[in-house]
């Protein structure tokens with residue numbers, strides 16, 4: 001197609017008209033070649049993106065001057081840290097033969113969401129006059145309602161995102177228009193003003209400062225890390241018998257930090273991890289720091305006092 005006449009250059013030997021035709025032909029070829037090279041470049045970028053991110057992180061750590069070896073080693077360590085975190089999350093070490101799964105409903109994609117596991121034996125179980133603190137409702141009351149119906153617990157439900165005033169949701173269920181945070185104050189989220197309180201402020205406000213909280217449910221969309229750190233730091237998880245928490249793995253590879261925090265629940269508060277359930281509302285997502293590894297990022301985890 002590009003052979004024959006095309007080889008008889010230079011242009012000056014030909015008429016202006018056919019010269020333009022030849023230039024057009026070569027421009028066509030150049031377009032094809034650049035499309036191919038461009039695609040290859042984009043594919044390479046996609047594959048190397050995790051490494052480029054890591055490289056940037058190295059810069060933050062002021063290690064950029066170091067050799068490529070330490071960069072590769074760091075990537076390896078990071079992946080090992082991810083595997084350690086997943087092993088911890090997916091393999092609870094405590095067993096519970098009397099596990100009760102409460103609440104949850106099928107989402108639009110027919111997948112289950114919002115179910116929480118409670119262990120009735122052999123720990124303290126749920127006391128006669130049990131108290132449940134449930135953070136993050138999003139108009140989904142199934143857990144709060146069923147724990148009250150089945151065990152007669154007094155339920156305190158909190159959610160600042162529903163635009164609802166404090167009210168009695170039903171028999172034994174009180175709703176509060178506030179969120180749990182690591183400070184007392186107001187924040188603005190998508191135009192709404194949210195009233196935030198720390199766990200200790202809420203305990204004091206509701207007169208539960210010296211009480212054991214039978215179940216603490218945290219379903220707070222990524223804020224669980226700062227809140228957990230605050231509660232652990234103040235030693236308040238020692239007065240909680242069950243912790244049911246939805247965890248959202250971060251978008252950055254902070255695997256070691258997350259694992260250290262989860263371990264503190266057992267080491268400092270004496271709770272035992274007995275259940276993890278995949279929250280399959282979201283499809284598996286790309287794991288930061290890996291080329292093409294897709295895993296579940298949301299889990300319903302549960303700990304109890306043994």
Ligand SMILES: *[C@@H]1O[C@H](CO)[C@@H](O)[C@H](O)[C@H]1NC(C)=O
Nearest residue numbers: 203204205207208209210211
């Ligand atoms: C909490 O309990 C301790 C000891 O049992 C008691 O001294 C203290 O006054 C109680 N505090 C409140 C606010 O009830």
Ligand SMILES: *[C@@H]1O[C@H](CO)[C@@H](O)[C@H](O)[C@H]1NC(C)=O
Nearest residue numbers: 086090278284294295296297
């Ligand atoms: C839960 O998610 C993990 C991580 O993606 C996966 O390895 C495991 O097979 C999943 N388990 C179930 C029961 O879907």
